[in-house]
Each structure stands twice: as structure tokens, then as C-alpha cells.
Amino acid sequence: MMNTVDIPNFRMSPVVDQVGVEERVARFTSRSIKKSSKLQALKLALNMIDLTTLEGKDTTGKVKQMCYKAAHMCDQLPGIPTVAAVCVYPNHVRTAKEALIGTGIKVASVATAFPSGNTTREVKLADVRFAVDEGADEIDMVISRGEFLEGNYSFVFDEISAIKEACSSSRLKVILETGELSTLDNIRRASDIAIYAGADFIKTSTGKIQPAATMPVTLVMLQAIKDYYYKTGKMVGMKPAGGISSSKLAIHYLVMVHETLGERWLTNEWFRFGASSLANDILMQIAKEKSGTYQGKDYFSND
């Protein structure tokens, strides 16, 4: 049986009050997460990380080293989970895939002329198909922000649908690049477009534009996910990326996800952090929870 969902008019997306969003976020950040609940959150956050390298100077060697780290976050500490995935450019997918065999860690690849997305649909589709053929489990695409800001919502919608099709069984994360969308109303609208066009995840940022992920932006996106879930019963994942580098902030995000969408989203199937320096800060905090003292950052490997 086919389940059909009416495509809404995106010009009628729910409106957002920025002051109210910021106040709600302030409440999340005032939660005090201590002791066992903190340790639980730290491990969860670590297990939600997409360990990322997206640089022009990326090499096979760099990607291999990062993959080893992904599977061996801190062998000195027992019971430490791995990260969820590594995130690389398409030409490094095969390297990562081979390096991670048997670890259960996913390989995510950015595609669609990341980070600007300024090219033709054909090139974007080819970029996605290449990454999928190389073995990418997840595709992180960027939306055409120029078209969005011109009001061509159908263009953006159709492009995401086409890319979703090209992903075949790989999961699609849609990067809105919220730092370029300027208002929370726009971010809500772009979230709705991405979700209805077939996104498995919506993601804030490429990491190449400031501001990257912020809590207010993420909250608006979580609310879009919630409204879609209310309407259809289908879950969509969320990935804030860029700028989340401390454990404390990561825990604030988890509190926000928890109190907005509930606990079913508190797994790496439905929530990810796009981050690289966050991992070691979490390890430092976990070590501190166990030993009672902070260690220097040279006690945690950096790949």
C-alpha cells in the first residue's frame, strides 16, 4: 500500500518567533547535567559524532589515520564507543570504506559540489552517484541557496528529490547552510522543503560558513521534524555541524533534542554531530568523570 503525504505550500510554513526560540534555548542550557546522567550523555554524544575532514589538502594518509582514530577513540579507557561515521569528500570514500571494514562505522560523503552547490544538476547527480558507487553509506548534499533565496522552492524541492533517488539505499542528509539563509522563518521553510522532498536527515551547515550550527537554528529544525512526525509518523534525523567543540555544548544539544523530540531521537540513527575537535573534549570529560582529575590534551590522540 502506498502512503501518500500531501506536499504543503512552503510559503505557508509555520512562522517562527526569534525571541521565543532564544528563550527556549536558554532553558535548555540552564539544565544541570551531573554524575551518571552526564557520563551517559558524554558516551552518547561521542557515539553520535561524524568525524570529519573536508579540506583541500586531504590525502589518503590523512583519511586512513582519521579512520583508525574513529574506531579506536581511546583504547586506554574501557567501554568507550566509536563515533557514528567519518565524513569525507567523494574521492576519499573508498579509502575510508576499506579502512573501516568490520568496525560498523559508516562512511558519509559530501557531494553535490560541496560546499557552494553552484553547478548543474547533472554534475551534482554524477557527484552523488560516484560517492554511492564508491561505497558511501550516507550522502551529505547542499541545497541551492541561491535558488531558495530567489523563491524558487520547486527547484530546490525537485533537486533534493532527484538526489534522493540517486542515493538509492544510502541515507541522504540535506545541508541547508543556515548561515546563508539569514532568518529563522527561512530556516523553517528550507527544513520543510528538505523533509518533504525526502531527506533522511536535515543538517545545519557545511562548516565553511559562519555562523555554522547554533542552538536556536537547530531548535527550529527540530520543530520542523516534530511537525512532520506528528503528521506522518515518520522520523527524520538531525545533524548540527560546525562550531560544536565542547562537551558542555554537546550536552546542551542533547537536552534540546530530548526535550523537543523525545528519547527515540537520542541515537546515532537519528541524531549526529558534525564535528572533529568535539571528540577529544568528550574523551577528556569521560576520563575526568572516571578519575576525578583533568588530563592535558596531549593524553588524547589527535588524527
Place this chain on the structure above:
Amino acid sequence: MNKIETSEKTSTNLSFFKEWKYAPAPESKDHIQLKKQYGLFINGEFVSPTSKRYFDTINPATEEKIAEIAEADEKDVDLAVNAAAKAYNNVWKKMPGKERAKYIYRIARMIQERAREFAVIESMDGGKPIRESRDIDIPLAANHFFYYAGWADKLNYAFPNRNPQPIGVAGQIIPWNFPLLMAAWKIAPALATGNTVVLKPAETTSLTALKLAEIIAESRLPDGVVNIVTGFGKTGAAIVNHPKVNKVAFTGSTDVGKIIQKAIAGTSKRVTLELGGKAANIVFDDAPIDQAVEGIVNGIFFNQGHVCCAGSRLLVQEGVADIVIRKLKDRMETLIVGDPLDKNTDIGAINSKEQLLKIQDYIKIGINEGAELHQSSCSLPNKGFFCKPTLFLNTSQSHRLVQEEIFGPVLTVQTFRTVEEAIEKANNIPYGLSAGVWTDKGSKIFNLTTKMRAGVVWANTYNKFDPTSPFGGYKESGFGREGGLHGLLPYLSL
């Protein structure tokens, strides 16, 4: 304790706090200093009551005794009023405004310095969550002193060519919902305008007023300018009826407000009354819904609903009623009810057993009236006075539950179709203290604010307070304004 049948079912399959519970994060009590017994603060010092009677103040979250509080009788009140009258005539009314201001500033700074201690005591004595006493009550109380300190030497600019003069002794009676904050609302403008004060805190929440008395003593405010007497309704009556009291300021229930107004009829006493409320919080279909839901929660569950301006009647436009109610029910599942001193607590203890019984009575009334009850599925502590966040759906203007002030975490939900209907329902109530409007359209906001018979109308927010903004009611919610320039008027003769 009476048990109420509650529905354990929640509206959706979202799940909260099952796998990941927040560990207790209690605020430390180590740094607070409390005496076992408190006397009356009269003429600059703590004295034993001539009544020789004391009563216990308890922690409503644990039902344990915290301290003994003196019960002032007529003789004690007489001593306090005479001290205030003497200080007024000999010192305070003659002192230049800029000198008065220095004392008021000093009190403000001392509250800030001891903010943490005040916050903990406020939560212990009154049951409100530490997050609120720490982030709202105490900082706002300090801000009121700062704000009115600024006016003390500028009264001639506030009321040009009117030669503003103080009135004399102000008898002030305050409620238990915002103990220190209400003391600040009363004392700060009185001192700034050159009046002296006899203040009575509510019997369940005397402690922070008495701690304020300690600060006032340390601040070297001249003896007798502020006197704080504790006790019950009889003590309050003695203040109201004392012939040397020139001005009465009361915040509390409408019933007591009416008694006060009768008592002073035929005297030259001036009076301001800030009484009950039953505010409409109106959500239109073009509102930012997620933020409106937050506003509804903040409107009714802030301070356990012990707020005279609480948004206790939700009016929601029919097109969005289902989604608003669904979101509201889910949001209620994330409210943490429990130990007021835990930093994660959203809803603390009901202030007293008496108040809890009153709220439970109203819940029974609502059930008997046929309204649909919904409560959050949280569990309540075994000891202490607690009430689950509660909704009553499918209510109409004719339900008692909709007409009467409950003063607890109980929200009634009504729907409406048109703007006119919303305005009519909002105004069709004996009270008129506050209202909330949620819409994305500015013109709709301005239309409503001009037609709402309420002293405060919040647009796309709720329960926001600021010393610069006047606060007060229409109809049975009282008269006179506190806060802002308007808050000076009740304490001046022009």
C-alpha cells in the same frame, strides 16, 4: 490527602525521561544563615513580640519546620507604626532625595551580594523552583531598588510643576507568591518618595522579608524608616486600621482587598490594591505555534501557577486548537516536578497545604462540571505539597473553573472562531489584570491591546516583568499601578 483520578495516558508516542534521567542537581544550602527564631523588626532592630507568640514556618516541599516567626498583635503593630511615624517626621521626609537614594542603592547592592542566599531561602520557605528564585525573583527585587533609587532625587522632573510631597506612613501587606519581590515592589517606591514603611509579609513566607530586614539594618537606613512585622490576617488588619497609617498598599486576594476597602472607607487613607486575576492567553491561527506553546506553559506553570497575572485561560483559535493542545500535552511531559532546590526543577511545591486543598477542590469541581481533565504523567514526591501540571479541555465561559481564580497549575482551554469572539471571551470575566496575545500580525496585536480590559497585555510573550513597566489591574483585579513612573504616584500627594 485527597487523591484525584488522573489519566496516565499521554497524547503521543514521544517518550521522555525513561532512558535518560537527569541526576539530582541540588543547590547547596551550606552558605545560608538562618536563625531558629525571628522577632519583629521595629525601629531598626529585632525585638521580641509583646504578644509573646510565635508560629512555625515550614518548607512546603518537605513539611519540615525551618524557623519560628513572631506573631505581631495590635500593640506590636502600634509600636511599629509609631516608629515609622517618628522616623518620617524627624528624619526621612526632611532628607534630600539624593541622600535617600544612597540608602536605596545600598540596599539594592546588598541584595545582589547575597542573591544566592536569598534565592535558596526563598525556595525553601515558599516552594518555588531555585531556577526561578535565582534567575527571576531575586534579580528583579534588586532591580526594583536600583530603579526607584534613581527616581528619589528626580521627583520634580517626574511631575513637573506639581511639587510632589510624601504622604507619611505606608502600611504594606504582601502575598506569599513572590515574597522578596513583592517586598521590593512595595518598599522601594515608598522610600524613594520619602515615605516610611510598616510591611507585613505573608505568614507562610516571612523569611526573606526578615533577611531583608537584616540588610536594612546593616545598610544603616535610619531607624524606623522600614519596619517589618510578621503574622496572620489579624496583624494585617491592625496595620490597615491604625490611625497613623496614611496609605495602605495591598497585594493579595480580591476577598481581602474588599475587606480593606471597607475598613478604610470614611478615612483619609489612600489605598492601592493589586488583587486576583484570571487572564486570557489568546492564540491566533497565524501565531508562531511552538513559541506560543512555550508561552502557554510559562503563563500558567510559572511559579506553580501562583501568579495573579497567570495566563490561566487559554483561548485558542479553532483552526490550530488540535495542534496546540497536542504540543502542549507533549511539552507538559518534559516539565520536571519536584524538589524546589534542584536546579532542574521546573515546577516546585505548592506554597501551603491550604492552597493545595483549594487547588484539588477546583480540580474536583472541573471534573464534576464535565470538563476533560489531562495531567502530565510525572510522579510526585511522597512528602510535601505538590500538584501535577493540569489541563481542562472543552471548557466554556460558563464553567466555574473558567470564571474563578484557582492560583495553581491548572489551565482551562477554550476555543474561539473570530477576533471579536476572542475579545469578548477575554473581557467577560470580573477580573482584568493581564492578557496574552499570540499572532504574527502586528496590526492584530494593536487592535487587541486597545480593546482588552486588562492592565498588562503581553504580545508573543508572557509573564515578563520589568521595574520600568507599570503593573496593575482593572475591575476586581484592583486599582493603582506599581512599577515605572506610575508606581511613584500612589506614594505622593501632588
